[in-house]
Amino acid sequence: MTPRVVFPNKILPYLLVAPQLAITLVFFYWPASQALYQSMLREDPFGLKSKFVWFDNFKKVLADPNYINSIHVTAIFSIATALLSMVVALILAVMADKVVRSRNLYRTLLIWPYAVAPAIAGMLWLFLFNPSIGSLAYALRWMGIPWDPLLKGDQAMVLVVMAAAWKQISYNFLFFVAGLQAIPKTLIEAAAIDGAREFKRFWTIVFPLLAPTTFFLLVVNTVYAFFDTFGIIHAVTGGGPGKATETLVYKVYNDGFVNLILGDSAAQSVILMVIVIALTAVQFRYVERKVHYG
Amino acid sequence: MATVDLKDVRKVYPGGVEAVKGVSIAIPDKALCVLVGPSGCGKSTLLRMIAGLETISDGTCAFDGKVVNTIGPTERDIAMVFQNYALYPHMKVYDNMAYGLRNRGTPKDEIDRRVRETAKILELSHLLDRRPRELSGGQRQRVAMGRAIVRQPKVFLFDEPLSNLDAKLRGQMRVEIKNLQRALGVTSVYVTHDQLEAMTLADILVVMNAGKVEQMGNPLDIYEQPASTFVASFIGAPPMNLLPITNGKFTDGSALSITAPAGATILGFRPEDADVTESAPKQGLTLPAKVEGVEPVGAESFLYCAAAGQRIVVRVSGRALHEIGAKLTVSAPLEKLHWFDKDGKRVG
Ligand SMILES: Nc1ncnc2c1ncn2[C@@H]1O[C@H](COP(=O)(O)OP(=O)(O)OP(=O)(O)O)[C@@H](O)[C@H]1O
Ligand SMILES: [Mg+2]
Numbered sequence: 001m002t003p004r005v006v007f008p009n010k011i012l013p014y015l016l017v018a019p020q021l022a023i024t025l026v027f028f029y030w031p032a033s034q035a036l037y038q039s040m041l042r043e044d045p046f047g048l049k050s051k052f053v054w055f056d057n058f059k060k061v062l063a064d065p066n067y068i069n070s071i072h073v074t075a076i077f078s079i080a081t082a083l084l085s086m087v088v089a090l091i092l093a094v095m096a097d098k099v100v101r102s103r104n105l106y107r108t109l110l111i112w113p114y115a116v117a118p119a120i121a122g123m124l125w126l127f128l129f130n131p132s133i134g135s136l137a138y139a140l141r142w143m144g145i146p147w148d149p150l151l152k153g154d155q156a157m158v159l160v161v162m163a164a165a166w167k168q169i170s171y172n173f174l175f176f177v178a179g180l181q182a183i184p185k186t187l188i189e190a191a192a193i194d195g196a197r198e199f200k201r202f203w204t205i206v207f208p209l210l211a212p213t214t215f216f217l218l219v220v221n222t223v224y225a226f227f228d229t230f231g232i233i234h235a236v237t238g239g240g241p242g243k244a245t246e247t248l249v250y251k252v253y254n255d256g257f258v259n260l261i262l263g264d265s266a267a268q269s270v271i272l273m274v275i276v277i278a279l280t281a282v283q284f285r286y287v288e289r290k291v292h293y294g
Numbered sequence: 295m296a297t298v299d300l301k302d303v304r305k306v307y308p309g310g311v312e313a314v315k316g317v318s319i320a321i322p323d324k325a326l327c328v329l330v331g332p333s334g335c336g337k338s339t340l341l342r343m344i345a346g347l348e349t350i351s352d353g354t355c356a357f358d359g360k361v362v363n364t365i366g367p368t369e370r371d372i373a374m375v376f377q378n379y380a381l382y383p384h385m386k387v388y389d390n391m392a393y394g395l396r397n398r399g400t401p402k403d404e405i406d407r408r409v410r411e412t413a414k415i416l417e418l419s420h421l422l423d424r425r426p427r428e429l430s431g432g433q434r435q436r437v438a439m440g441r442a443i444v445r446q447p448k449v450f451l452f453d454e455p456l457s458n459l460d461a462k463l464r465g466q467m468r469v470e471i472k473n474l475q476r477a478l479g480v481t482s483v484y485v486t487h488d489q490l491e492a493m494t495l496a497d498i499l500v501v502m503n504a505g506k507v508e509q510m511g512n513p514l515d516i517y518e519q520p521a522s523t524f525v526a527s528f529i530g531a532p533p534m535n536l537l538p539i540t541n542g543k544f545t546d547g548s549a550l551s552i553t554a555p556a557g558a559t560i561l562g563f564r565p566e567d568a569d570v571t572e573s574a575p576k577q578g579l580t581l582p583a584k585v586e587g588v589e590p591v592g593a594e595s596f597l598y599c600a601a602a603g604q605r606i607v608v609r610v611s612g613r614a615l616h617e618i619g620a621k622l623t624v625s626a627p628l629e630k631l632h633w634f635d636k637d638g639k640r641v642g
Contacts, residue, residue: 186380189347192367193374194394194445204393208384 032273038266050263057267066243067251067268074247077161078225085165086217089172090210094202096173097180125163126236153244156237160245163236164229172217179213180206219283226276248272296357296448296481297323298344303353305339313339315505316353321498324479326472328513330492331502332528337485338453340502344483345451346370357448373442374451377458379434381426387413387437388422394445412444415474432463439471443478450475450482456491468494489529493517501525523638526562532596534562534632535606546603551580558633558641565609567630570597570622579631581606581624585616599624 039057041050061067128136129147140147147155183206191201207214230249233239239246239254246254252272256265298321305314313336321327329337342348344355346367354361362370373394381390388409395405413419416436426434435455442450455471456464472495475482486492492499492513499513501524509521513529520526520534527533539561542550554561563579570583583601595614599606601624608624616622633641 184378184380186376186378187382189345189367190374190376190380190441191382191393192347193345193370193372194441195368195397196393197368200397205382211384 035266035269038262039270042263057263058271061264061267061271069243070246070248070251073243073245074226076157077245077247078222080161081164081168081225081229082218082221084161085168085221086172086214088165089169090176092169092173093176093180096177121163121167121232123235125159125166129159151241153241156241156245160233160236163232164225167232168221168224172221175213175217176210179210183209219280222279222283223276226272295323295479297321297359298449298481298483299356299359300344301354301356303340303343303355304351305336305343305348306351313505314343317507319500319507319510321481321483323481325497326475326482326484326495327498327500328484328486328492328496329500329502330486330489330528333487335502336505337502341451341453341483341485344449345372345374371447372449372451373445373447374453375438375442375455377454379438381434381437383426385425386422387418387424387426387429390426390437391441391444394441408444412440416440431458435459435467439474443474447480450480452482452484454486457488471495489531493529501528519640520632521640523560523562523634526632526634530564532565532607534564537561537602537604537606544602548602552578552628555633555642557635559636560634560638562632562634563626563630565596565607568608568624568626570608570610570616571625578625578627583622583624585618585620585622587618588614588616590614
């Protein structure tokens, strides 16, 4: 064990962590407590005075069918985004891992999408799939699929999922490649000698050994889909058509900044915070148990 | 149960490195062939070609007379023990051993019977529920052995399986591997750079150097009749004393007490074949020497002496009572002398 560092000065250690503490307090705890406080206020229609209503805002939000819909949308959106981005990234990583020599080129090429801002990534996909000018939309129609994400809710969902997943693929790819390269080559060789063909080797050896990486990415991607996809949804569908792509985060924005129902919006963000804390806790508690580290 | 035949096998790696430069070895059924040689001489490469893990650039590898060059490791029906064991870290010992059988569709009860039987032979029965990381180095080694044995393959391949163990355990496992290989009668190829392991295990010993076979045959024959100075200095510990001679003289100008055969430019004798005496014997080699160092190791001692212009080693039994700086005569009988020509090849 390394010897414990003892500061002769009693105040210095606190001074050293003070900047970090200050940032956390100002940018996390303060807004969080503000949101918590605001979630218990209700403003009159003219925004002149507000009154403390305890948990009335929460009751109202949770009883709102639009909110329930939004939970639904978020669940589908998050699961689809996390799965799609991880599966595609894994396939690419496995292929890249095989092509030993051009690996660096692959890596560089596949990191590009990550450098693109969310809103631009969204616009790109929007253009590609724009019913009137998009080249991919044209191809889809040519294949006989009536493509109109601006009117059809499920198609809009497909579009935002693709846009959101696309951006995350490069990030996941890097981690998967690193994870794959950390698996000793002799294990794969031993499995081959043990009579396992490539597909079998992947599922019985590679995938289980990749579990720590997969688990980590699952957490990261879920949190990404929950919080970091606002830009994409805003650019591509604006939550529509109807409320088909209105995720929880997007609804917070809509109710708070567009419709100015601040109390409801604050209550929603508090709920969102609780959901994410719970989700992460569940992931660590249950999923991690099935993970074998080394 | 198979014979393994290598015919003029070559390996050129994609980078252009020629690791194996034409090796031919015929291993009869049930024999244990040991490949020995210095680091980087191509032992592992050759073994991996037999396993099917590396493609064979040229030449053929045949099992039971059937060429297997194009058959992948999955279908070759071999088992391999790796230097780092390569146990599957996420599987229990039981599953590590059962994996190969499951992949080949062996019935469940038969798998269970064979795994438990093998575990019993290797004294692993109480460890079947553990994961590799919960085992000691020696136990991991046994599991790796078990995983190979349980499959009852045609050929066993070992790539320095004991090099991660301490000396005592290595000695034990060496005996066990030999006994197991005998009992199971599976043709085996064993790679090591430990000459003691090579000598004790081998039915056929193959000494390799720089991608080529230097000498091949019965280990004791190789010990007694090394074909080159390379083999002479590689097999035997401490290595053979090699003294250059020109026109009947050593490098320091002193005359040789006997006549060298024609073409011989290097004289060799093993430390254990030499003796020290106060008075010169009538026959054989005699060398005046000065003691420079004494290494007692218990049952025997090694004397490091300056003689014929260089450092030589002599083994004497028991405790050596020689002082550093003492002058004495080193002698070796004629029939224990080895002669090599200027290319290092054996003469006579
Ligand atoms: N994948 C590879 N690509 C290119 N060259 C290689 C590769 N593997 C081995 N070599 C080269 O081939 C030669 C023989 O290597 P090999 O691993 O067979 O040696 P070895 O006899 O097993 O040595 P050691 O006792 O150190 O294990 C070495 O010069 C090595 O650098
Ligand atoms: Mg090697």
